[in-house]
Every structure is written in structure tokens, then in C-alpha cells.
Amino acid sequence: MDDLQQFIALIPKTEIHLHIEMCVSSASYNALMDKYGIPHDEKTNALTDFSKIVSLQSMIESFFFVQSFFREPEDFLLVVQDVIAYAKRNNIYYIEAFASPSMILNRGVISYDEMFDVLIGGFRDAKKSTGIDVRLIVDVSRTFGPQNAMKNLELTLAFLERTKTDGILGIGLGGQEIDHPCADYEAVFSVAREAGLHVVAHAGEEVGPQSVWEAIDILKAERIGHGISSIQDPKLIERLKKDQTPLEVCPTSNIITKTYVSDLADHPVRALFDSGLNVTVNTDDPILFSIELNKEYENMTTKLGFTREELLVLVKNNLMATFLPKREKDKNWKRVQEVIGTSASRASRK
């Protein structure tokens, strides 16, 4: 490990844009395929060979395919285990992650409550044994239309009513952005906000600035997933700067899906940051894209020229953009500073 890698590895981190289903290791997929006798044939090989993903569409196909391996509620414990292992590898102590029930429910094998009982219980146990805290945001999904999204919201509200859990923070809008404008989900988001849920939305990932405008003005999203097409619209940049709306930027994900950028060195995250926007760095789909959060931070320096001080700004932005209470955020940031300060004074003594 070189000096930069050591510095990044040492920083206790948070992550706010991560899909838990895309954190599942190939060992877990293989275990599920063996459990259910799913053949390792040409089709499965093609859809589980994530190196073949070249667009958001092919990513979503793989996403749905691997979700079809989950057939009993207990299978979700593998997801919990892999998310925690990922967090440990990257020194992440707190994650706000998306869970997407649509495809699972549409297949009719596992109910919403069965899925989330296992996930919430699994993450609660994991927190006790590891200290790593994973909270969920339900991706109501735009791929299946507003009615399906409203159904997901209703199931979420009923689940929260029954369990009183603090393991679900709110809802998010993921899935195909093209042909599925944020504006179609105005009613869903309005009900969610009135119920006191946090709301976030993917926007500006594969559609232009209009999508981000709709996410902030119509959905009143508290954070924007990706938001990279904002760079095309100076008025939008001004607005995002004024409101300090956090952008959940996932650089490697954008390079793989290639809508707006195909080389990290050209990624607009540098310009967004330099424009004074509230930029955070995340991985989106770590196993699918074969990217670790530590590597994502390293790339920010090696490909985009971020200094160590700037990396710490990104780390702080990420923590402050979480839905943790202010007191918790301040306590965690103090701890980060202590860790960094200790390592800096140790280095200067060498």
C-alpha cells in the first residue's frame, strides 16, 4: 500500500449511495445458484459477468437477474453479510443504502415484510457485533411506473407502523431515468414527505439538467443521486450551490454506464466541486462495478487531482449529508479528525 492508499484506508468513512443487491459477492451468488439448482450456463454466465456491463440498461438487466436468485427470506442474510464485509474492507462505519423490493415482490415469492424483516434484523445484529450501522432507503423504483412506486411506499409505511424500526430512513427513486421523469412521481413523494420520510432521487445520471430540476422542485428531493448532467446548466449549478443540495456522485459508475463521460479524468465531479457544490463520493454498485470506496477516493487524487485536504472535504460532505442527527454527525467528524490528526503527528515524528 502506498502512502495515499494508507491515508485513505485510515479515514473512517460513510457512504450514502449504495445498492445493497449490488454488493453481493460472487461466492454468495454461487451459493444461491447451487441452493436452487440454477445452471451455470451461457445465459447466467453472460448476466453475472459484470465486466460486460456497458450501459445503465445492461446494468439493470444484470441487477434484475441476480435478484431472481433470492427465493427465501433468509437468502437476504447473504446480502447483509456482504455489505458488512464491504464496509469493513473500506473502513466505513455508517451506510445509507438502497434496497429495491419491486422485482422481488413482482415475482411473488417473498413478501415485503419478509424481505425487510430479515434485512433490518440482519443489519441490527451486524451493528451489535461490528459497530457498522447500515440504514435503508427503499427504492420505490421508476422502472415499473408510479402505481408500483406508490404500492412500495404504502408497504413501507405499513412496515414502519408495525415495526417502529429506525432502520428505514425514507424512499428513493432509482431505475431507468430515460422515459421515466421524476415529475411522474410527484404524488408518491408528496405522501412520503407528509409521512415524515426522507426523500432522495436519482437524477441527471442519464438525462439532462431538466431531470435534476424536477427532482428538486417537484419531488423536493433532499439529495440527488449522481446529478452529473447539472454541469450543463449554469442556472442549476447556481441553485444547487445556493441550497447546498448534496450530490451523491459515483464516478466509476458513470464511466461504466458511459452516458456523459467515459474517462475518469474527464469526470465533471472536479468541476462540480470547484463550483462550490456539495459533492459526495460513493460507489453505487461496488461488486457489479468492481470498485471499492477506498479506490474511488484514490482515483479522485490520481485521476482528478484532489488534494488530501480536498479528500477530507469530500469525507466530511458525505457525513454531513447523511440523515444522522446533527449531534451524531459532529461526534463522528470529531473522531475522524482525531484519527487523521494522530496519523499526521505519527508521520511527522518519523
Ligand SMILES: [Zn+2]
Ligand atoms: Zn444508484
